[in-house]
Amino acid sequence: MTSRLSEAFRAHPVHLHHGDLDLESVREVPDSHAWPQLDDYPSVHSSFDVESVPVIDLSDPNAVKLVGHACKTWGVFQVTNHGIPMRLLEDVESHGRRLFALPPQQKLKAARLPDGISGYGLARISSFFPKLMWSEGFTIVGSPIEHARQLWPQDHTRFCDVMEEYGKCMKQLARKLFWLMLGSLGINKDDINWASPQGGESGAMCAALQLNSYPACPDPTRAMGLAAHTDSTLLTVLYQNSTSGLQVLRDGAGWVTVPPLPGALVVNVGDLLHILSNGIFPSVLHRAVVNRTRHRLSVAYLYGPPTNAQISPLSSLVDPNHPPLYRPVTWAEYLGTKAKHFNKALSSVRLCSPLNGFVDLNDHNRVEVS
Numbered sequence: 428m429t430s431r432l433s434e435a436f437r438a439h440p441v442h443l444h445h446g447d448l449d450l451e452s453v454r455e456v457p458d459s460h461a462w463p464q465l466d467d468y469p470s471v472h473s474s475f476d477v478e479s480v481p482v483i484d485l486s487d488p489n490a491v492k493l494v495g496h497a498c499k500t501w502g503v504f505q506v507t508n509h510g511i512p513m514r515l516l517e518d519v520e521s522h523g524r525r526l527f528a529l530p531p532q533q534k535l536k537a538a539r540l541p542d543g544i545s546g547y548g549l550a551r552i553s554s555f556f557p558k559l560m561w562s563e564g565f566t567i568v569g570s571p572i573e574h575a576r577q578l579w580p581q582d583h584t585r586f587c588d589v590m591e592e593y594g595k596c597m598k599q600l601a602r603k604l605f606w607l608m609l610g611s612l613g614i615n616k617d618d619i620n621w622a623s624p625q626g627g628e629s630g631a632m633c634a635a636l637q638l639n640s641y642p643a644c645p646d647p648t649r650a651m652g653l654a655a656h657t658d659s660t661l662l663t664v665l666y667q668n669s670t671s672g673l674q675v676l677r678d679g680a681g682w683v684t685v686p687p688l689p690g691a692l693v694v695n696v697g698d699l700l701h702i703l704s705n706g707i708f709p710s711v712l713h714r715a716v717v718n719r720t721r722h723r724l725s726v727a728y729l730y731g732p733p734t735n736a737q738i739s740p741l742s743s744l745v746d747p748n749h750p751p752l753y754r755p756v757t758w759a760e761y762l763g764t765k766a767k768h769f770n771k772a773l774s775s776v777r778l779c780s781p782l783n784g785f786v787d788l789n790d791h792n793r794v795e796v797s
């Protein structure tokens with residue numbers, strides 16, 4: 428990944444560890460981690476009143492249509508028959524566990540630098556909140572080899588091999604999902620020059636792997652695993668272990684839990700696809716809550732365009748009744764915007780947004796102009 432992108436990825440300085448606190452061993456939630464307002468919206472699990480996040484079998488002949496509908500109406504869905512071997516998912520999970528089970532001092536040897544992207548640390552969005560989150564993360568952009576050497580001086584290759592294989596498989600799956608999503612809008616490979624396998628003039632598609640660990644928590648009603656956010660990506664593919672925790676915000680329903688299904692992967696629309704689709708596919712607000720007895724692990728594959736490609740609403744989706752809602756932006760620039768404005772980043776690049784001095788239009792609704 429280029430150094431320009433590294434600059435753009437630079438988050439505000441964040442705490443890299445929980446002070447002296449080892450989340451695995453504390454018996455009550457300390458003030459530093461006690462969130463006053465977790466119930467901003469109702470949390471709903473499966474019930475008769477609320478539909479659940481769509482589950483799509485990728486071998487279904489109707490997959491394009493189903494994917495398009497899920498992206499429009501939810502911004503998130505689960506996929507089965509996705510082609511990622513179960514064995515690989517299990518390996519990634521066990522190597523993730525192995526990493527987070529290391530002693531705190533060992534993990535800190537692979538700490539993310541204040542101006543870095545890769546490595547071990549607290550959620551980078553921590554700086555936007557007065558309270559700490561009940562989680563730890565490890566981010567991989569490019570090769571994890573230098574950090575893995577610090578973690579396991581004698582034996583770092585197994586971790587690197589598994590993560591590399593996972594990254595390769597995920598890249599193929601993410602590309603397939605991206606074209607299914609765009610295909611549902613009638614867009615094909617000839618319509619986007621930066622998305623060809625070679626990446627056109629702007630270079631290859633970019634991606635990051637984010638391993639998240641959520642230790643069991645003595646009082647989940649007061650702690651937050653990962654605060655509500657949208658991803659800056661085109662799309663994200665998430666593996667979650669068998670412990671639930673991921674929730675998506677659904678208009679009129681509240682926080683809807685995305686239940687772990689054996690072997691399934693969660694796919695969500697990110698901000699750049701929201702922009703590219705001119706708001707037809709909304710990027711979904713999501714968060715992770717924690718569990719009283721069970722440790723939770725998730726692995727997100729964050730898929731984006733080439734760093735410096737200009738992303739703007741696709742011309743075939745724009746006409747006099749549907750004017751472009753967003754100005755062109757590169758991923759590098761957008762990540763910088765995200766680091767500054769966090770959840771207001773999308774409206775800050777919106778044409779006619781309140782931040783830009785116009786009326787408040789709901790980012791998550793396509794606006795018809797008559």
Ligand SMILES: C=C1C[C@]23C[C@@]1(O)CC[C@H]2[C@@]12CCC[C@@](C)(C(=O)O1)[C@H]2[C@@H]3C(=O)O
Nearest residue numbers: 436544551552635637656658659660729765
């Ligand atoms: C490529 C990236 C997207 C991301 C920032 C990062 O440089 C690597 C981690 C990603 C992640 C994962 C957790 C949520 C998130 C908002 C964050 O703070 O780090 C996303 C970032 C993003 O999508 O903006």
Ligand SMILES: O=C(O)CCC(=O)C(=O)O
Nearest residue numbers: 637639672673715725727
């Ligand atoms: O752990 C989860 O379920 C969510 C993780 C996530 O949203 C992310 O890594 O961006």
Ligand SMILES: [Fe+2]
Nearest residue numbers: 656657658713
């Ligand atoms: Fe996310």
